[in-house]
Amino acid sequence: MEQEVFRLKQQLLEKEREISVLKDALAQLQTLNQSNNTSIELQEKVTPLVPLKEKATLSNEEIMRYSRQLLLPELGVKGQLKLSQASVLVVGCGGLGCPLAQYLAAAGIGRLGLLDYDEVELSNLHRQVLHGEDTRGQPKALSAAQAIRRLNPAVECIPYHLKLSHENALQLVQQYDIVADCSDNVPTRYLVNDACVLSGKPLVSASALRMEGQLTVYNYEGGPCYRCLYPVPPPPETVTNCSDGGVLGVVPGIMGCFQALEVLKIASGQASSCGQQLLTLDAQDVRFRSIRLRPRQAGCAACGENPTVTALKDYEQFCGSSATDKCRRLCLLSKEQRISVKDYKEILEGGTPHLLLDVRPLVEVDICHLPFSLSIPLASLEGRKTEHVQLLKEQIAETKQRLKSESCVPVYVICKTGNDSQRAVQILQQMASLEVEPISPKDVIGGLMAWAQKIDPSFPQY
Amino acid sequence: MAAPITLHLEFGGGAELLFDGVKDHQVTLPSQSQPWDMKQLLVWIRANMLKERPELFVQGDTVRPGILVLINDADWELMGELTYEIQDQDSVVFISTLHGG
Numbered sequence: 219m220e221q222e223v224f225r226l227k228q229q230l231l232e233k234e235r236e237i238s239v240l241k242d243a244l245a246q247l248q249t250l251n252q253s254n255n256t257s258i259e260l261q262e263k264v265t266p267l268v269p270l271k272e273k274a275t276l277s278n279e280e281i282m283r284y285s286r287q288l289l290l291p292e293l294g295v296k297g298q299l300k301l302s303q304a305s306v307l308v309v310g311c312g313g314l315g316c317p318l319a320q321y322l323a324a325a326g327i328g329r330l331g332l333l334d335y336d337e338v339e340l341s342n343l344h345r346q347v348l349h350g351e352d353t354r355g356q357p358k359a360l361s362a363a364q365a366i367r368r369l370n371p372a373v374e375c376i377p378y379h380l381k382l383s384h385e386n387a388l389q390l391v392q393q394y395d396i397v398a399d400c401s402d403n404v405p406t407r408y409l410v411n412d413a414c415v416l417s418g419k420p421l422v423s424a425s426a427l428r429m430e431g432q433l434t435v436y437n438y439e440g441g442p443c444y445r446c447l448y449p450v451p452p453p454p455e456t457v458t459n460c461s462d463g464g465v466l467g468v469v470p471g472i473m474g475c476f477q478a479l480e481v482l483k484i485a486s487g488q489a490s491s492c493g494q495q496l497l498t499l500d501a502q503d504v505r506f507r508s509i510r511l512r513p514r515q516a517g518c519a520a521c522g523e524n525p526t527v528t529a530l531k532d533y534e535q536f537c538g539s540s541a542t543d544k545c546r547r548l549c550l551l552s553k554e555q556r557i558s559v560k561d562y563k564e565i566l567e568g569g570t571p572h573l574l575l576d577v578r579p580l581v582e583v584d585i586c587h588l589p590f591s592l593s594i595p596l597a598s599l600e601g602r603k604t605e606h607v608q609l610l611k612e613q614i615a616e617t618k619q620r621l622k623s624e625s626c627v628p629v630y631v632i633c634k635t636g637n638d639s640q641r642a643v644q645i646l647q648q649m650a651s652l653e654v655e656p657i658s659p660k661d662v663i664g665g666l667m668a669w670a671q672k673i674d675p676s677f678p679q680y
Numbered sequence: 681m682a683a684p685i686t687l688h689l690e691f692g693g694g695a696e697l698l699f700d701g702v703k704d705h706q707v708t709l710p711s712q713s714q715p716w717d718m719k720q721l722l723v724w725i726r727a728n729m730l731k732e733r734p735e736l737f738v739q740g741d742t743v744r745p746g747i748l749v750l751i752n753d754a755d756w757e758l759m760g761e762l763t764y765e766i767q768d769q770d771s772v773v774f775i776s777t778l779h780g781g
Contacts, residue, residue: 310781312781313780314781315781400781401781402780407779424781425777425781426781427693427694427778427779427780430693430778432693432775447748447755448746449745451745452745452746452777453736453744453745456744456746456776460780460781465780470780496755498692500703509750509753510755510758512757600733601732
């Protein structure tokens with residue numbers, strides 16, 4: 219009898235434990251579900267934010283979550299609490315912004331403003347690691363905010379789906395403690411710099427292209443601002459973007475992580491060492507270089523003694539380029555020197571003898587090309603490389619024979635989007651009088667990408 | 681007469697594309713009566729190393745906007761820019777600013 223009572227009591231205890239475990243699991247799932255269901259509100263304009271709540275202690279869950287960094291004397295509980303009260307504006311949710319936002323959120327930053335005007339595209343995914351197949355076509359700011367929430371729902375994310383401009387930048391920047399420039403174009407870099415100088419915010423700035431990266435913290439502890447280093451914007455034709463020059467995804471990944479490091483140091487009350495320093499990465503040779511920079515310049519237009527930049531202005535005009543990383547469309551030739559892809563297709567179908575000259579770099583020809591084209595890169599034409607000039611001469615002569623008339627040989631020049639092909643036509647015209655037989659060169663408007671979009675949908679786009 | 685000077689020149693950030701894609705160059709500047717300064721070095725590079733489109737590297741008597749010059753790993757602004765007197769075995773780096781992200 220007594221044994222039976224004891225056994226039942228034991229069983230009851232066991233069941234009660236099980237029930238309590240089940241209740242905990244249910245509660246956890248319900249909280250998670252709740253936070254997943256509250257939709258993230260995408261901001262189309264800048265709105266005032268409530269200040270972050272002061273926090274005196276860490277919860278048990280926070281202690282566990284951040285335990286491995288709390289153990290660092292450099293951070294500690296004090297630093298962690300400061301992080302939770304810091305807000306960071308991330309300008310651009312691309313190759314730099316994704317890893318940056320990811321590490322800031324993982325480390326427990328209080329608030330992240332995630333700004334990007336663009337939508338997620340397939341060609342972004344090799345480097346913009348917060349986005350995925352399932353968020354293609356969505357605003358990048360929203361896609362990034364969703365990924366951040368899955369990682370750490372305690373971080374307050376504010377996704378801005380808008381283009382930063384001289385009209386909204388100041389109001390936005392003023393609401394954050396630190397700004398991270400992860401943008402991809404010159405006008406935005408000047409705009410972000412001036413907004414940071416005017417509102418006294420440190421600017422953690424990084425950039426990446428091909429196999430190289432650069433990082434500096436501007437407007438910080440008496441150090442220089444972007445304009446101190448670059449008072450005059452570069453000529454637009456000297457600026458290469460990722461869609462033209464290419465970039466290995468891990469390179470902005472590394473630079474975005476460095477940016478996160480400097481933001482975390484500043485936000486947690488440690489000093490950044492990059493305030494008057496430029497860090498460069500040559501990923502090909504795995505070479506880092508730390509360069510001592512000039513101090514704040516007394517004559518700087520933005521942060522100098524008599525600043526002329528006292529309000530934000532039109533930065534696209536100032537830089538002579540657009541505030542996107544989309545390719546520029548040159549217009550170097552007259553209408554008669556150009557041909558549309560549609561008209562070229564007709565010539566092709568009509569069987570008129572002609573020469574199709576592809577002037578892209580060989581690395582791009584390897585990606586895709588039209589089977590009947592002759593490949594001579596623009597750089598070879600510019601340098602009048604002997605073997606290429608010879609090749610061109612032969613092909614022109616052969617085409618002339620097939621033409622069976624004394625008229626000029628039609629040469630159609632093609633490239634990716636129709637800019638280099640125009641330069642090539644100009645070079646061919648110079649050559650036409652001296653170095654080769656009479657030709658009539660024309661550029662194919664919009665290049666192979668227009669061909670893929672308008673004529674042959676099976677032709678790859680890149 | 682100052683003796684010839686040997687220099688390590690380096691181009692980065694895309695500036696190497698104006699020099700056949702070669703980043704590192706060991707060059708010797710001929711001896712001349714005056715010491716070499718940065719202004720003369722730019723003229724020498726333009727005449728002896730630049731293949732085409734010099735305007736993508738130099739403008740007027742200095743580098744074009746968007747190229748940062750380093751002398752022995754320091755911003756040339758700290759060293760006197762165009763007037764810096766080049767020493768034998770100096771390292772001069774030209775970095776084109778990157779804007780991509």
